[in-house]
Structure formats: C-alpha cells, structure tokens
Amino acid sequence: MTDVDTTARSTEEMIGRADINDLAEILAITNTDVDSLMHRVQNNADAIFTWDYNTDARPGLIRLYEKAKRNQWNASTDIDWSIDVDQEKVAQEMSIANAGLFSGELDLAGTPLEKFSEADWIRFGIESQNWTLSQFLHGEQGALICTAKIVETVPWIDAKYYGSTQVYDEARHVEVFAKYLNEKLGGNYPINAHLGLLLDDIVTDSRWDMTYLGMQIMVEGLALAAFGFIRQITTEPLLKQILKYVMSDEARHVAFGILSLKDYYTELTQAELHDRQEFAFEAAVRMRDRFLQQEVWERMGVPVKDTLEVVMNTPERELFTQMLFTKIVPNCKKLGLLDAGDGWLRTKFGELGVIQFEDWADTEAEYDDFSLDAERAPA
Numbered sequence: 188m189t190d191v192d193t194t195a196r197s198t199e200e201m202i203g204r205a206d207i208n209d210l211a212e213i214l215a216i217t218n219t220d221v222d223s224l225m226h227r228v229q230n231n232a233d234a235i236f237t238w239d240y241n242t243d244a245r246p247g248l249i250r251l252y253e254k255a256k257r258n259q260w261n262a263s264t265d266i267d268w269s270i271d272v273d274q275e276k277v278a279q280e281m282s283i284a285n286a287g288l289f290s291g292e293l294d295l296a297g298t299p300l301e302k303f304s305e306a307d308w309i310r311f312g313i314e315s316q317n318w319t320l321s322q323f324l325h326g327e328q329g330a331l332i333c334t335a336k337i338v339e340t341v342p343w344i345d346a347k348y349y350g351s352t353q354v355y356d357e358a359r360h361v362e363v364f365a366k367y368l369n370e371k372l373g374g375n376y377p378i379n380a381h382l383g384l385l386l387d388d389i390v391t392d393s394r395w396d397m398t399y400l401g402m403q404i405m406v407e408g409l410a411l412a413a414f415g416f417i418r419q420i421t422t423e424p425l426l427k428q429i430l431k432y433v434m435s436d437e438a439r440h441v442a443f444g445i446l447s448l449k450d451y452y453t454e455l456t457q458a459e460l461h462d463r464q465e466f467a468f469e470a471a472v473r474m475r476d477r478f479l480q481q482e483v484w485e486r487m488g489v490p491v492k493d494t495l496e497v498v499m500n501t502p503e504r505e506l507f508t509q510m511l512f513t514k515i516v517p518n519c520k521k522l523g524l525l526d527a528g529d530g531w532l533r534t535k536f537g538e539l540g541v542i543q544f545e546d547w548a549d550t551e552a553e554y555d556d557f558s559l560d561a562e563r564a565p566a
C-alpha cells in the first residue's frame with residue numbers, strides 16, 4: 188500500500204500551541220456544538236477489497252480472532268442491571284478521598300476551593316463521575332466508527348475478520364455506558380473538545396494505519412489503563428462488573444493494533460515513521476488535556492483556570508495523568524516508534540513526563556490476563 192500523505196507538521200501546527208503546557212491555551216479550546224445531535228466528519232479513505240483469502244501471514248491475529256469469537260458477551264443478559272446505584276454514596280466515598288487529598292496536602296486558602304463544603308465535594312464527585320463516564324461513552328462511539336473504518340481500509344483479510352468482531356465489541360461498549368449513564372446515573376456531558384478533535388483527526392486521516400495508531404494504540408491504550416484504575420478504586424459493584432467485561436475486550440483491541448502494525452512499521456521510511464511519531468504525540472497531548480475536566484469545574488461555578496492551577500499541582504493528579512500512559516509508552520516502543528529516526532518521540536514523551544514507562548509490559552500478549560475464559564468455561 189502506498190503512503191499518500193507524509194507532510195510533516197510541527198507540534199505547534201498540530202495542536203495549535205508552542206507550549207504544550209500553556210493552560211490558558213488548553214482551556215481556550217472548547218466544544219462549540221454542544222446542542223447539536225450530530226457531528227459530521229469527512230472520512231478520507233479508500234475501501235480496499237482483497238482477493239487474497241490466505242490467513243497464514245499473521246497467525247497471532249488469527250488466534251486473536253478465534254479468541255474474540257469465543258469471548259462475545261451480551262450486554263443485556265450478562266450484566267446484572269438489577270443492581271441499584273446510589274451515586275451520592277459513591278460520590279461521598281470518593282469525596283472523602285478528594286477532600287482529604289486537597290485539604291490534607293494543600294493549603295487551599297485564597298484558592299477557589301477554599302470554601303468548598305462537604306456537600307460541594309459530593310456534588311463534585313457526582314459531576315466528575317458523570318463527566319468521566321460520558322467521555323468514555325463518546326470515546327467508545329469513536330472506537331465503533333474507527334473499527335468500522337478499519338474493516339473497510341485495512342488491506343489484509345485476517346485483519347478485516349478481526350476488525351469485524353471489534354465493531355460488535357464497541358457497539359456493546361457504547362450500549363453499556365449509555366445504559367449506565369441514562370438509567371443509573373444522573374445525567375451526562377457533551378464530548379470534551381480535546382477528545383473530539385482527536386477523534387476527528389483519527390477519522391479524517393486517509394492512511395489506514397493511522398486509524399489503528401490513533402484508536403487501537405493511543406485511545407484504547409489509555410482506556411485500558413484508565414478502566415483498570417477506576418475498576419480498582421470504585422466501590423460501586425455494577426460499574427466494577429461493567430468494567431471487567433469491557434476490559435476483557437479492550438485488551439484484545441490493543442493487541443490487535445500491535446499485531447497489525449509491528450511488521451508494517453518495519454517497512455516504512457524514516458520520514459513516514461516520523462509522521463507516525465508526531466501523530467502519536469499529538470494524540471498523547473490531546474488525551475492528557477481532555478482529563479482536566481474543565482467542564483466539571485465550569486458546572487461547579489468556580490473559575491476554571493485558577494482551580495486547575497491548584498488541582499494540577501497535586502502529586503496525586505500528576506500520578507493519575509502518568510498512569511494513563513502506562514500502556515501507551517511500552518506499546519509505542521514495541522512498534523519501534525520511540526526510537527525511530529533521531530528518537531523524536533522518546534524526547535517528546537520525556538517532555539511530557541511519561542518516558543519512564545517504556546519498559547512496562549506491552550499489550551501484545553497481555554489480553555489473556557483480562558480474559559473472561561476462566562470464569563465462563565465450560566460454556
């Protein structure tokens with residue numbers, strides 16, 4: 188396959204700012220069509236037929252496909268939707284952590300959080316959870332659209348087979364998060380602007396491997412880490428159950444990205460690889476920026492920039508942000524992207540403060556750890 192667009196762009200051109208940490212510029216990007224029910228994106232890609240039905244070239248992918256066929260679950264019947272969710276209680280448990288975090292470690296005098304009462308922290312906990320799960324919901328729809336695109340654009344039949352299973356997985360994920368938000372929680376949020384721009388970039392790119400890199404490696408890699416983190420800390424049994432099922436699929440999805448791209452990337456030129464490095468870095472910055480929860484602080488009625496300046500400087504916040512990259516960095520290394528050319532991406536991940544995860548486990552074979560097989564067998 189030919190690579191049609193290798194125009195290198197500077198980081199500033201990509202994400203619109205010279206300093207990736209400029210908070211005022213990060214906050215200046217907001218969602219301008221919050222009332223719109225639809226969002227249209229140009230999908231610049233050729234649909235590729237292949238007449239080569241041989242599946243010997245990538246045995247790992249075929250094993251993954253077989254696994255995916257065995258591990259399908261039904262969102263209506265496998266999840267116990269009878270569980271009642273007391274969101275205030277969950278928020279209260281989380282708010283103790285939040286309030287403790289801020290009041291215990293930081294002097295809030297003179298900050299917008301100075302007069303936050305316990306009730307405010309509980310409301311923050313509820314809004315924060317609604318916001319977080321709403322973004323996961325929108326991200327899942329992004330994955331649904333991207334994997335449908337991969338089925339059309341990837342040139343190999345085994346990847347089309349596997350991609351088709353992921354389309355159904357992602358439909359199920361959209362279904363469970365939408366149901367959880369609508370039936371168990373109290374409301375939802377529009378898509379965060381940074382996440383929206385990232386999904387637009389991924390869908391718009393004409394090169395088939397960019398859909399993989401953006402979605403399977405970057406977005407899914409972050410989701411796997413974030414789901415794992417939330418599953419560990421939440422006290423809410425229904426959410427725990429949902430995340431267990433969703434994660435069993437997501438681990439396969441990241442493996443799909445690695446299995447498909449690792450050989451392909453050995454064939455690319457340095458210029459083409461540099462383009463992938465920049466794309467990965469842009470995605471990383473956009474994902475970091477989306478987790479600032481600016482819309483939640485807006486809804487809480489506090490000045491967003493002043494508040495974020497307090498919140499962003501907590502060690503826990505820094506740890507959370509770094510945790511999001513624990514899968515992405517080793518997976519980029521596995522694909523050869525960290526050190527391609529002059530090691531541009533290694534330098535950039537260093538600036539972002541996440542390069543220390545490079546030798547953590549990559550996700551090519553990790554999917555067995557998340558498998559439902561052990562609990563479900565014999566079927």
Ligand SMILES: [Fe+2]
Pocket residue numbers: 327330356357360437
């Ligand atoms: Fe998903």
Ligand SMILES: [Fe+2]
Pocket residue numbers: 330357407436437440
């Ligand atoms: Fe996924």
